[in-house]
Each structure stands twice: as structure tokens, then as C-alpha cells.
Amino acid sequence: MVATAIPELENPAQAKAALAQLGQARQFQEAASLAAKAAALWPDDADFRGERARHLLAAGALLDAEAAAREVLLAEASDAQKEAAWIILADALIRQERAADARETLREACFALPGSVALQARRGHQAAQAGDYPEVIDAYQAARDLAPERELLHLGLLNGLWMAKRYALGSAAAARAVEQFPESAVIRQQQASFLLAEGRAAEAISVARAALALDPGNPTAHWALVDALWRQDRFNEAFRTLEAACETIPGNAFLLNELARLSVPMVRRDAVIQFYRKAIELPDASPEIWNVLIRALIEEEEFTTATAIARRALLAHAQSANFGSLLVEALLLEGKTVAATSSDIASTLDISLESLDIRHFVTSGLLALGRWDEAIAQLEEMRSLQPDQPDLLLKFGIALAGRGAFREAIALLLELTEKHPAHLDAWEALCDAYRQAKEIKSAIAAYRRFETLKPPKPKMNRLRSRLFGEEGI
Numbered sequence: 001m002v003a004t005a006i007p008e009l010e011n012p013a014q015a016k017a018a019l020a021q022l023g024q025a026r027q028f029q030e031a032a033s034l035a036a037k038a039a040a041l042w043p044d045d046a047d048f049r050g051e052r053a054r055h056l057l058a059a060g061a062l063l064d065a066e067a068a069a070r071e072v073l074l075a076e077a078s079d080a081q082k083e084a085a086w087i088i089l090a091d092a093l094i095r096q097e098r099a100a101d102a103r104e105t106l107r108e109a110c111f112a113l114p115g116s117v118a119l120q121a122r123r124g125h126q127a128a129q130a131g132d133y134p135e136v137i138d139a140y141q142a143a144r145d146l147a148p149e150r151e152l153l154h155l156g157l158l159n160g161l162w163m164a165k166r167y168a169l170g171s172a173a174a175a176r177a178v179e180q181f182p183e184s185a186v187i188r189q190q191q192a193s194f195l196l197a198e199g200r201a202a203e204a205i206s207v208a209r210a211a212l213a214l215d216p217g218n219p220t221a222h223w224a225l226v227d228a229l230w231r232q233d234r235f236n237e238a239f240r241t242l243e244a245a246c247e248t249i250p251g252n253a254f255l256l257n258e259l260a261r262l263s264v265p266m267v268r269r270d271a272v273i274q275f276y277r278k279a280i281e282l283p284d285a286s287p288e289i290w291n292v293l294i295r296a297l298i299e300e301e302e303f304t305t306a307t308a309i310a311r312r313a314l315l316a317h318a319q320s321a322n323f324g325s326l327l328v329e330a331l332l333l334e335g336k337t338v339a340a341t342s343s344d345i346a347s348t349l350d351i352s353l354e355s356l357d358i359r360h361f362v363t364s365g366l367l368a369l370g371r372w373d374e375a376i377a378q379l380e381e382m383r384s385l386q387p388d389q390p391d392l393l394l395k396f397g398i399a400l401a402g403r404g405a406f407r408e409a410i411a412l413l414l415e416l417t418e419k420h421p422a423h424l425d426a427w428e429a430l431c432d433a434y435r436q437a438k439e440i441k442s443a444i445a446a447y448r449r450f451e452t453l454k455p456p457k458p459k460m461n462r463l464r465s466r467l468f469g470e471e472g473i
Contacts (some may be wrong), residue, residue: 012042028059034161045078053088057095066092066407083109083116090122090227102126128163151181158190162197168378170194185215192224196231204228219245219252226258239266251282253289257464260292272296280309287317298333306330311348318349321360328365338362338374356382363395370420374405390420395434398429406437417449424453428463435467443467 015038022031042048053068067078071470072085086109093102102117106123124139140157146454147153154177161170169471174191181187182412188211195204207227211218222245239262245255256279263272276293282345290313295308310327317323324345342362346353359382367374379396386392393416400409413430420426427450434443447467 012045012048014046015041016051019055022053023058026058026328027210028055029061031055032059032061032064040342046072046081049075050077050081050084050088053085057088057092059366060131062092062096062122065089066096068174073398079113079116083119085114086113086116086119087122090126094126099126099130103130103132103274110142114142115146115268117143117150117153120146121153121156124160128156131163131246133160137164137166140312148180151177151184154180154187155190157243158187158194162190162193165197167194171200174263183214185211185218185221186415189218189224190213192221192228196224196228201228201231205232207277207278219249219255222249222255223258229264235266238262239271240269241273243271250275251279251285251289253286256289256292269296272301273302280312286324287313287320290317291322291326294323294330297329301333303330305463307334314345316350321357321364324357324361325368328361332365332369332371338366338378356385360391363399367395367398367402370402372399375399376403388419390416390423390426392427394423394426397426397433401429401433401436406433409433409463410437422453422460424455426458427453428455431463431467 004270011449016032019031019038029040032052032055035055039045039048039052049068049072051388053065053072055064056068061074069085069089069092070320073082073089077085086105086406090102090105090109093099093105096188103123103186106119106126110116110123113114120139124136124143127133127135127139132275137157137160140153140160144150144153146364154173157173158170158177161167161173171191171194173186173192177184177187178191182347188207192204192208192211195201195207204224208221208228211221213354215221218383222241225240226242226245229235242255242259242262246252247258249255256275259275260272263269273296276289276296279289280293281383288455290309294310294313296301297309307327314327315324327345327348328341331344333337336344342353342358345358345361346355348467351355351357359378363375363382364377366372366378375395376399379392379399383388393412397409397413397416399407400412410430410433411428412434414434416426417423417430427446431443431446431450434440434446444467449465450463455463
């Protein structure tokens with residue numbers, strides 16, 4: 001069937017059958033032309049105008065789809081036909097990257113058809129994309145009240161309440177959702193999170209356990225349970241629960257990170273080593289997992305094992321300079337000389353012993369061990385080959401400060417930050433150099449500049465702790 005056959009059709013049913021065939025064949029432009037001819041033949045049948053708009057959208061003719069949808073809305077049509085037209089219009093605007101226009105259109109649509117679940121849900125989704133959480137709450141609450149049997153609408157409302165930090169309302173909404181969906185693990189997990197946010201840890205424990213009984217693979221529910229136990233000062237039980245969670249979901253980055261964090265106050269680095277060694281055997285283990293494991297092994301003075309795993313990490317993530325540095329550190333701690341260490345890495349990577357990459361790895365390892373004089377000797381040789389290389393200058397500044405040559409370090413790092421004002425690590429090193437030189441006002445000024453570059457929060461907290469003696473919030 002082709003579009004030119006439409007004028008010869010005897011009735012709308014034949015035209016609709018032809019449209020269905022073209023749609024199934026994904027001949028959207030032809031279907032749109034056919035629908036236009038059918039609309040001219042049978043102007044009282046609003047279905048054809050709606051079909052034209054729908055097929056224009058599917059064909060990617062966004063401006064034409066927008067115009068066609070508006071035609072449907074201006075004509076006589078049923079609520080169902082107008083609902084479909086509002087959706088097409090909003091989608092056409094979204095795909096044109098006119099998000100604000102789409103949101104205004106959806107508000108207008110919901111005012112015109114307040115009983116439309118589809119339109120209210122779309123309004124909520126677009127509001128979430130824009131970070132307008134009061135509107136998310138309003139839209140999803142309306143949609144949920146219209147169709148309380150749809151779990152996704154409850155979840156949309158709970159997400160809006162969470163992002164808006166409306167924890168008491170969230171707890172109430174989650175409790176209502178649990179009544180509607182008693183077998184939903186994700187809704188029970190959401191309820192546990194809201195209870196925790198309210199400070200109701202004892203209740204959160206039972207709810208989180210109920211969620212895990214329904215779905216043992218929900219990492220957020222595991223964490224809610226651990227967090228609730230910890231808040232009740234049940235530290236050993238919380239840590240055992242976290243270990244069990246890591247056993248159930250091996251390799252989950254969030255749970256592993258929390259295990260590493262809580263292992264410090266619990267003095268349980270053995271748990272980090274145990275679970276991280278399992279995690280690196282998984283195919284999607286992130287570089288951070290390898291990094292934490294190697295660092296834990298070094299801190300436990302298991303240097304031979306650290307060397308073996310750092311070598312594997314370097315081969316698995318050759319693009320990450322950090323693993324070359326960690327391998328150097330482990331080899332040096334094993335008692336290897338700098339020359340033997342360099343040869344080991346050259347052999348591992350099958351590259352020339354004279355490679356500057358190897359020298360960079362070696363200097364980073366020496367810096368990590370505080371072997372300042374050896375690092376400076378290496379850096380002086382490298383600087384003759386790469387006089388303006390920013391990372392080399394950064395290492396030079398760190399080594400000079402480590403050796404106590406603060407004035408030289410500060411001068412070099414000031415030059416580096418002037419040439420590379422967005423170099424985050426250079427500002428951190430400058431702040432540290434000023435701090436070590438007891439020039440606190442200058443250190444704080446460097447820290448403030450460091451803050452403006454929006455560093456990762458853990459990095460900022462570590463520097464804040466060194467400078468002010470406290471962790472950032």
C-alpha cells in the first residue's frame with residue numbers, strides 16, 4: 001500500500017488499515033502523507049489528524065509534528081485524541097531541546113485534562129529532569145491518586161519527596177505505597193531510607209530487613225540496614241551486616257567503599273583485603289577497587305602480594321599512571337633498588353628502560369615513600385628533557401616541600417598555578433607547602449582558590465583536614 005492510493009479508498013476503515021501497514025513497515029513519512037490525504041477526505045474523523053502528527057514525529061519531522069499536534073488540539077476531538085496530541089506535542093518540543101516549552105505545554109495539558117495519568121506522569125518526569133522537585137511532587141501525586149495501582153507513579157513521587165528533602169511526607173507516602181505493593185522490595189527500601197532520614201533508626205531496621213527478605217540483591221536496602229544499626233551504636237553488628245552484604249553482592253562499588261571507610265574505626269583492614277580480592281576477580285572491577293586493595297596490602301606490609309596485584313592492575317589498566325606508581329612503591333618496600341624496580345616495570349610493560357613513563361612512575365613511588373632526595377635527583381634529570389611539563393613540575397614542588405625547601409617549592413608551585421590556573425593538584429600542593437612553611441594566611445588563600453575549582457569532596461575534605469584539623473561537612 002502506498003500513500004497515493006488514498007483517494008481511491010472507499011471508506012475510513014480502509015485508510016486506517018493502510019496506515020497500520022505503513023506503520024508496521026516503519027514507512028513513517030509515507031504514512032504521514034497518507035494520513036493527510038485521508039484527513040482531507042474525511043475531515044470529521046479526528047483520528048487521521050492525530051495519525052499524521054504521530055507519524056511525523058516518528059519520521060523525525062519535528063516542526064511538522066509540532067504543527068500537526070497543535071491542529072488536533074484546535075479541532076473537535078475526544079479527550080483521548082487530545083491526550084495523544086498533547087503527548088506528541090511535548091515529545092516534539094523535547095526532541096527539539098526546547099525543554100522549557102515542553103514543560104509549559106505539559107502544565108497546560110494537565111490543566112486541560114487533569115484526569116490524564118499519562119500527562120501528569122510526563123509532567124513529573126520533565127520536572128525531575130529540570131530539578132524542579134515541588135512540581136515533581138505535585139505531578140506524581142496527582143498521577144498516583146488517579147492510578148494508585150501503578151508502582152512507577154509511587155516511585156516517581158517518592159523520588160521527588162526525597163530530592164526535596166521532604167522526609168516526613170516521604171515516610172507517609174512510602175507507608176501508603178507499601179500497603180499498595182507489599183511485595184515490592186524497592187518501595188520498602190525507599191521507606192527505610194525515609195525513616196533513617198527522619199532519625200527513626202529502629203523502625204528502619206525492620207523495614208530494611210523486610211526489603212532484603214524480598215530482594216537480597218538490593219544494595220541500597222543493605223546499606224540502609226547497616227546505617228540504621230550503626231546509628232544505634234551497634235557497631236559490630238553493623239560491620240558484620242556489611243560484610244554479609246559484600247558477600248551477597250560481590251564487587252558492588254558502593255558497598256565496598258563503605259566497607260573500606262568503616263574498616264578504619266573498626267580496625268578491620270583484613271575485611272577490606274578479603275572482599276576486595278574477591279572483587280578484582282570480577283570482569284567489571286573498577287580501577288578504584290584495585291587501588292584500595294593495593295593500598296590496604298601495603299599498609300598491612302604484605303609487600304609481595306601488593307606487588308603481584310599492582311602488576312596485574314598495571315596490565316589491566318595501562319592507561320592509569322597510578323598503578324605504575326603503586327607498583328614502584330611496593331617493589332621498593334620489598335627491598336628492590338630503583339634500578340631493579342625500573343627494569344621490572346619495563347619488562348612488565350614491554351617498553352624501553354629509558355622511557356619517560358617509567359621515570360614518572362619511579363618518581364611518584366619515591367614521593368609516596370618520602371624519599372625526597374632520590375626523587376629530586378630523578379626529577380632534575382627529567383626536567384632537562386621536559387622543562388615545562390606540568391605534572392613533573394608538580395612533583396618537583398612536592399619533593400622540595402617534603403625535603404623542607406619551602407621557599408623553592410612555593411616559588412615553583414606559584415609559577416605552575418600561574419601558567420595552569422585550573423590545575424587542581426597544583427593548588428593543593430601549594431596550599432600544603434604554605435601550611436608546612438607555617439604561612440597560614442597564604443595557605444588559606446590557596447585553599448579558597450582550590451575550592452573554586454570544585455574538587456571531589458573526599459579530596460577537599462582531606463586537604464581541609466590537614467589545614468584546619470577537621471573534616472569538611
